[in-house]
Amino acid sequence: MRTDTGQVFKLEDYRPSDYLIPETSLTFRLSPEAAHVTAVLTVERRDGIAASVPLVLDGDGLTLRSIAIDGHEPSPADFLTTPDQLTIISPPAARRFQLRIETVLAPAQNEALMGLYRSSDVYCTQCEAEGFRRITYFLDRPDILSVYTVRIEAQRREAPLLLSNGNPVDGGELAAGWHYGVWHDPFPKPSYLFALVAGDLGKISDSFVTLSGRKVELGIYVEPGKERLAGYAMDALKRSMKWDEEAFGREYDLDVFNIVAVSDFNMGAMENKGLNIFNDKYVLADQETATDADFANIEAIIAHEYFHNWTGNRITCRDWFQLCLKEGLTVFRDHEFSADQRSRAVKRIAEVRTLRAHQFPEDQGPLAHPVRPRRYREINNFYTATVYEKGSEVVRMIHTILGAETFRAGMDLYFERHDGQAATIEDFIKVFEDVSGRDLSQFSLWYHQAGTPNLTVSSAYNPAAREFTLEIEQSVPPTPSESRKRLMHIPLAFGLVGAGGEAIAHSGVEGANVEDGVIHIRKRRHVVRFSEIAERPAMSLNRGFSAPVTLSVEQQPDDQFFLAGHDSDAFSRWQAFNTLLTDALIAAFRQVLDRRQPEFSARLTELAGKIAGDEALEPAYRAL
Template identity: 50%
Template sequence: MTATSSSPTIHLRRDYQASPFLVDRIDLTFDIRDQSTRVHSRLLIKRNHHAIAQNDLVLHGAASLNLIQLDGEVWPTERYQINSTEETLTLFDVPESFILEIETEVFPEKNTSLMGLYASNGNLFTQCEPEGFRKITYYLDRPDVMAKFSTTLIADKTRYPVLLSNGNKVGQGISDKKRHWVKWVDPYRKPSYLFAVVAGKLAVVRDEYITRSGRKVALEIYVETHDVDKTQHALRSLKRAMKWDEDRFGLEYDLDTYMIVAVGDFNMGAMENKGLNIFNTKFVLARQDTATDFDFEGVESVIGHEYFHNWTGNRVTCRDWFQLSLKEGLTVFRDQEFTADLYSRAVKRIEDVRQLRTAQFPEDAGPTAHPIRPDSYIEMNNFYTMTVYEKGAEVVRMYQTLFGREGFRKGLELYFRRHDGQAVTCDDFRQAMADANQYDLTQFERWYDQAGTPEVAVEMFYSPSAHSVTLHIRQHCPATPGQTDKAPFLIPLTVALFDPNGKAYPLQMSEETEAQGDERVLILREREHSFTFINIDHLPIPSLLRDFSAPVKLHYHYSAEELAFLFAHDTDAFNRWEAGQILFRQTILQQLEHPSSNAALPAVIIEGVQRILHSDSLDPAFKALALTLPSEVELFEAVPGEVDPVALVQAREAVRAALARSLRHEWQAMYQRCQRPAFHHEDSGWRSLKNLCLAYLNAVDDPIAVELAQVQYQKADNMTDQAGALSALRDRQGAIRDHLYEDFAQRWQKEALVMDKWFALHAASLRPDTLNRTEALLQHPCFSLKNPNKARAVLGSFGRNLLHFHAADGSGYRFLAQKVLEIDQFNPQVASRLVSLFNRWTRLEPQRRQLMKQELTTIVQQAGLSRDVFEIVSKSLEAAH
């Protein structure tokens, strides 16, 4: 169904009403045939006496309707109405309670949206979150209607030997000579968005897990046969996640079987359907020679995320889609903690904040800015955003900052005691945290209601005579669409003060009898605060917002020497990294303001980088992060006023080249030091640092550096080093570079996920011919525009390529806009993600701003535009008014 720009339906959070009807049980039968699938549903329905009374039953649905029976009698056509525009089926004047039977027919092979029941490579899969179940049958397709499901699948046993659904398998048999059936029963109530079906020819890898109470759980991962040898990491990750959730939060798995199915055509990363998780292959398949260290980390994180949803999302789910962050923000926080507990907490924290600043901060500052609990939407798919997920996780993290690990666990335990088996709200979670810790969190609700990134400005005043330091702190949140005036937030701000020797002062306020430690969490509630610390005998250097204790932008006027001091001595790893990033950012912005073909670097940067490189105590993974320049997106947001993206890229590249030239011998020495005789997963930090050094060496025209990359590529026994060599040569001209890229494509043309890396490298290149090469990639035999991974690899990478997407003649804008419209015809969800790359058009300098606006106007005026794309583009254009 599509919507025109003149008549979108806007859903408002304030309009929520409980469902007038509830479903106690639904029994589904899928009769799978070659061209179509018939779905028979049997629903036990009763009135909800806690809701506003309604005589008519309104179901959601977009499937072909064959039959309606109520209590065994065919329901007459004059007593129901189908509204295809609103995707509803209304049954007039139904009884108090009844059995409703509905038969629909769906056509998986024709379903290109990848929502509902669809076909991929001859197999059938479902994706029902948020509103895909209505593409299968007519139902109360809303998260607060929770029912017990049973599912029977009937299909050709040769073509579909594997038949899976939610819960536990309770029966199977032969229908006739060619067909078989399997029945699944889920003992737990769930909303329709957690329903799943898989049918096809798939290989299975099995293992088991014994819970801490002694229950045996069968673990099964289903993949295509040629991918079986890429599943062991996923299995290990699943078992680690199950044990971690038991150890950290006391949560056990609750079914007999936990199944994961990998599919190559999938709009999202993965889906937490109860007992039957369906995953994008990208987050299941990993083998040393086909997956990078980053891929391995991604698999473990997403495996953990979907498993953790079993409690935070499935056992307790969201009442309505406005509460999406209730499950997603909380579960992202849990998967972040999982990784941090298993590996380096400091490195994980930095990685998470980098992602927040690169993707969520621009969203908060753009035309589609929204709170983590939105007030309205046109298309629900558009709220699977970085704000709901990543900022939502930061909001959850602040509870832990306020109450500590034990206080947070107490709050989570109370939440489960109160709400297990229910569909609830963000307020219910906040209240459980408040009650468990006897803390007033009324003001904390503003994190759920107000959009935008708060800005915190700090001034420090030192009194030599009183030996005291006062921190004067102001908070402000800029206006966002629909919200001009923001009330002050409750912000936990973690601070420390360092003496000139790098030792943290014990922090004591005047009203205290003794120091309370050398690090304090200051609670900001008003627009302005002052905090005074005593017994400070020298002017200190403040370390502010330690461990990024709140998702805010911090403003403090550090000198270059103070930043260099923190870069060298701060005991908080995040703030040590942050000090270096500020130094890098200031240098790049100075280069932008005063371009020079031979950029000069301040001595504090050279010395700081050398100190990091030569340190024997620092984790190599931390070193790699500390020596990586801020991303172009972060720099874009940091530029005051209008932005020329091409000039910004050139400024960053100039500083990168200056670092390469100034420290050439150090990069070479560290590159050699990072070499390891054999591949071990625990050496991922060394590989990260090694490939960073290789990239710096290739940032200038140096034949020796090219040769180093060539040798690394040829000798690599893992994808991290092979892809790292290609990445180092990405922007180069020359026969060696071209030969290696061609060799890579020939070698990996049958590995779809590996080819996605190759596609992305081409589309992200700074070479002059990148647009032409990107257009050519669309004709490559390994590329398909209908595959979301491929579309994101090429078009998403090109859209983040500031140099070529923002070409002065508008060619980059025209190219991507045309592809957005093309994809919108068959997969609006992917199209809306890509069109979001246009959202910051009002920040551009006038010529580019006008060119991008023209493309947005062309898109929004397109006949038959989906609701998904219409909502993003219309909000983007409204931002100019």
């Protein structure tokens, strides 16, 4: 295992690899204590790189058995090997050559559970972020995309099932009770998406017909005896495939899609191309004992890993600093899927609760970092709530700013322009600028600047002038790595609510750009004036939690009660009631500390009863 965690990796130090590996052929001869891996790599020197430039491949604790270049064993002076690196000091003069590497692994002894390991008699891999280098020497970085062909050999009694990425293309019997299977993935992918599973597993099968009429064979593999618990996961997978076609125009591209769910998988879930691997707690559900939350969680995680097929696999990350490009975007996609499958309001409230409970404290603590960090010592430490959950909120804000139609046009352009590439956040932002004609440079600070912005809001109503004024001031608290912050572009969705619960119309607005119910906060201070307002409205701010900010609002309890009972925005209505309830609980707690009998507001109790009994509201929403 790597111990060089003292090295600091910096975004500004990125440079393309001098070499590419367009084709990778792997042969595994599996054994618990001595698995032999033969890698045949087609290596290509990048244009403009001199033949004298060494080829340096990554490794991690590897044992090299043999090496050959274009079929010939190099002299000891031509290469240098350590357990963590293989350097071809004098590569061939030809721009393209073949490198054959044989390593030997001990899967049963691999307690790191990265690379190839064996647990509960099942061979399994985990290669994100840097696990592939524990299998063979390679350019183990996400911008090296290669077409993989994989041959797996094993004793049939030990491993009757042999799975890898892509489509099965060959298989058969070998001598002495061994057998083999060959898989080919025609889509170039980075090494972190390589996967192999071999063992004795049960299976449920189904199929899905894509938008263009292609039939895809679906399989979910589980530990024997658990097959009956995988039915809901299969249904969720098929709904995910259909939804991605309808919502994003993304059709599945291989002939098979497999999921493996085992109890010992250490990463929760992993989106390997065509072979997703899960810990089985995210796949299995007993209809008799599982809760609604269990089913919702399985549905969301199945969808998330499937959606990575396009946002993560077909378009991957140039480097690990771009992790939010695949994760934040895919979290947004799985959130939208779940919202369409269930209650959109309840789902949104759950998302915000998670963000406030996990990401906001991260932004406010010593480990605060941007959605796209600028440096790291260990990439595995950056699979954080900021990268995932705040990253999703940034994508949602793009959707809010541009609107659904333009956002979809931007996503279509993203898929068209960057399919088969390793992309960056700048590439992602650029497609939305191109389809909308907007300058999103200030908005992109959400990717580059740590911290949770705060908006301080006050209001005034002038009945004589029929004018309602909002004064909004933004600030971003300092974080450990940034004492001075730049002003953000914050899309603040709002509503002006009249006495009957209706939206109050206005004839004009000054002081900020206001579009489709969204105030675009770009300066430190905005004074926003709404004209021809016939009555003093109640302010409904950050509707739908349009921006991941905190609000400091001068608002009377009467307004909170009114919004909790009448706001047409489900999130803001819940927020108003939640604020009232929180204040009441704090007041009651203080009364207890003062050795007084706590008193609860009859008005609040009555409001809670009205909400609970309002059959116009979804049952799940009333239960919150």
